[in-house]
Amino acid sequence: MKDGIKTNFDITIGNVAAAALSAAAHDSTVIDMQKYETAAFVFQGGDMGSSATLAGKLQCSHDNSTWVDDDGTSGNSAAVSLGAGVEGTKTLYVVQPLRRYYKAVWTVGAATAVACTFEVAGPKLNVEPSS
Numbered sequence: 001m002k003d004g005i006k007t008n009f010d011i012t013i014g015n016v017a018a019a020a021l022s023a024a025a026h027d028s029t030v031i032d033m034q035k036y037e038t039a040a041f042v043f044q045g046g047d048m049g050s051s052a053t054l055a056g057k058l059q060c061s062h063d064n065s066t067w068v069d070d071d072g073t074s075g076n077s078a079a080v081s082l083g084a085g086v087e088g089t090k091t092l093y094v095v096q097p098l099r100r101y102y103k104a105v106w107t108v109g110a111a112t113a114v115a116c117t118f119e120v121a122g123p124k125l126n127v128e129p130s131s
Helices: none
Strands: 010-015 018-023 026-027 034-046 053-061 081-082 088-094 102-110 113-124
Touching: 018 026, 034 053, 034 102, 053 088, 081 088
Parallel strands: none
Antiparallel strands: 010 113, 018 113, 026 102, 034 088, 034 113, 053 081, 053 102
């Protein structure tokens, strides 16, 4: 992740930045919540066409290997969606981590969509003052 200038947050551009996403599931960058209090996973759908859809969900893991869906009962986002042909921004939030690792799974349905993803994590835990 890239350190935000003069902030206590980190930002990363996801695995796909302003690119055509095929109709399939696409994983975001994994965030290690041991370093942060909260995180947000953002999907910006630009050209969704007339039939492309989006479904997003959070997944969490203890070991960065075995993933389960976060059901949203802790206050984290459960799921988001964009309907066919609807352009816009959708965000999944981790406000109370249940496990150490988090990622978003963005599923594009029916047709290719032009979109980008990015993640924001912070505030950082145990920040050391800069000299």
